[in-house]
Amino acid sequence: MSQAFSASSSPDEHLLADWRQRALRFEQAVGQVVIGQTRVIRLITLALFARGHVMLEGDVGVGKTTLLRAVARGLGGLYERVEGTVDLLPGDLLYHTHIDADGKPRIDPGSLLKHGEELAVFFFNEINRARPQVHALLLRVMAERQIQAFNRDYRLPYLQVFADRNRVEKEETFEIPSAARDRFMLELTVEIPQDTDLQRALLFDTRFHDVDRLIETIEPGLIDYHGVATLARQIQAFVQASPALQDYAGRLWQATRTPATFDIQLDGVDTGHLIKAGASPRGMSLMLQAARVAAWLAGRNHLLPDDIRQVFIAAVAHRVFLNPVYEFRRDTLIPDLMQAIIRQVDTP
Numbered sequence: 001m002s003q004a005f006s007a008s009s010s011p012d013e014h015l016l017a018d019w020r021q022r023a024l025r026f027e028q029a030v031g032q033v034v035i036g037q038t039r040v041i042r043l044i045t046l047a048l049f050a051r052g053h054v055m056l057e058g059d060v061g062v063g064k065t066t067l068l069r070a071v072a073r074g075l076g077g078l079y080e081r082v083e084g085t086v087d088l089l090p091g092d093l094l095y096h097t098h099i100d101a102d103g104k105p106r107i108d109p110g111s112l113l114k115h116g117e118e119l120a121v122f123f124f125n126e127i128n129r130a131r132p133q134v135h136a137l138l139l140r141v142m143a144e145r146q147i148q149a150f151n152r153d154y155r156l157p158y159l160q161v162f163a164d165r166n167r168v169e170k171e172e173t174f175e176i177p178s179a180a181r182d183r184f185m186l187e188l189t190v191e192i193p194q195d196t197d198l199q200r201a202l203l204f205d206t207r208f209h210d211v212d213r214l215i216e217t218i219e220p221g222l223i224d225y226h227g228v229a230t231l232a233r234q235i236q237a238f239v240q241a242s243p244a245l246q247d248y249a250g251r252l253w254q255a256t257r258t259p260a261t262f263d264i265q266l267d268g269v270d271t272g273h274l275i276k277a278g279a280s281p282r283g284m285s286l287m288l289q290a291a292r293v294a295a296w297l298a299g300r301n302h303l304l305p306d307d308i309r310q311v312f313i314a315a316v317a318h319r320v321f322l323n324p325v326y327e328f329r330r331d332t333l334i335p336d337l338m339q340a341i342i343r344q345v346d347t348p
Contacts, residue, residue: 011238013301019223019231020297023049026222030070033214034063035201036193043188043290043314044071045297048223050289051232052185053142053161055127055318059168062190068123068162069215075228076221077120077158080111084129090137094149112147113154120158120225127163128173135180138163142183158225178277178321185286186314232293239292241303244348248305252312253284255341256320264340266333269326274337277321287315305347313338 023045030041047054048071056064065081072079082093093112100106108114112122124130124138138161141147145156163184166173181187193199202208241249255262257278260271279287291307298307317334326333 011234013238016231016234016238016296017299019227020299022223023297026074029218029222030067030074033070033218034067035208036195036198037063037067037190040067040188040190042297043186043311046290046293046311047185048075048160048228049232049235049293049296050185050286051160051229052286052290053183054163055181055184055187056162056164056190057167057187058164058190059192062192064164064190065123065125066211066215067190068121069211070218072121073215073218073220074222075120075160075225076223077225078115078118079121079123080115080119081123081125082111084124084126084134086129086131088130088134090133093134093137094147109149112141112156113149117155117157119156120160122159122161124161124163126166128165128176130174132174132177135174135177139180139183157229181318182280182283184318185290186311187318188314232289235296236289236292238301239295239303240301241288242348245303245305245308248345248348249284249288249308251345252308252316252341253279255345256316259337259341262341262344264337264344266336266340269333274322274326274333275320276323276327279316279319283316283319287311290315309342312342 027041027045031038034041044054044067046052056067058064068081069079082088092110094110096108096110096114098106098108112119127135127138137147141156141159142161145159147154147156161184165176193202207214251262255264257275259274264271266274287308288303290311291303294307294310295301295303313335317338320334320337321327322330322333
């Protein structure tokens with residue numbers, strides 16, 4: 001266990017450098033287990049050290065669960081997974097009812113509570129299969145990292161929530177409300193690696209076929225999850241933004257609300273009437289928190305435009321809402337819009 005930060009101390013550059021090396025070793029270890037996902041692993045690392053929650057998308061069997069199990073082992077905390085179903089109720093996350101060995105009914109803590117404060121990674125698989133009432137409970141837990149049950153308050157200080165959205169099937173699914181999506185710092189897509197050598201390895205290298213054994217190759221607790229919350233505050237205080245960089249971030253934010261003012265053009269789209277709601281203040285703040293972690297991982301104490309561009313799409317795209325006439329084309333328009341904003345907004 002390495003030295004801990006004092007919550008009240010100013011940033012300690014030596015400890016920050018030590019944690020940075022551990023974060024990079026963590027990335028490397030996870031990358032050896034989940035191959036071909038370098039960008040996704042980097043963005044998850046940014047979210048971990050910025051204390052942000054993450055929404056994952058991807059087809060069945062691309063390695064999302066393996067990735068999160070690897071992340072949980074590298075963090076050293078406890079991992080829990082729940083499956084989204086149409087009949088799942090909010091109480092199912094808090095309570096588990098069963099018949100004990102004596103044949104008597106029993107109520108025990110559910111998946112969110114049974115590990116107490118030591119729960120580090122909570123994975124909600126196919127979150128859009130669960131009803132909005134379940135989303136509402138999860139939203140509160142994500143925002144407050146605590147919940148009330150059994151007539152007491154449960155604190156979850158180390159909790160990082162990951163969710164997966166089924167993007168193929170539409171029956172018995174529920175749209176994730178904008179308020180819930182806004183609580184996720186990043187939305188990431190996990191795809192099959194395009195490199196043919198990596199594809200061949202996934203098919204024929206037998207070490208990738210035994211997931212349990214593969215996960216065990218990661219040294220547990222490469223980064224101490226107990227210290228991440230305090231470290232996150234230290235990173236935010238350590239990495240500074242120049243006035244020019246602040247102006248740049250402000251222009252990017254404005255472009256998500258009024259793209260036409262930046263002469264952004266998309267085929268067959270009136271960009272003056274494209275946007276229903278741009279990125280929220282919270283969303284831009286979360287983006288900048290992730291960007292500061294990117295700067296720290298690069299060994300700098302100041303933000304560069306590249307740090308922002310590295311996280312801009314993952315942090316902002318799901319926070320931009322289109323007018324109904326364009327919303328049905330969201331899957332193509334939003335990626336094009338985000339790329340156009342990055343191109344058109346002047347870089348300092």
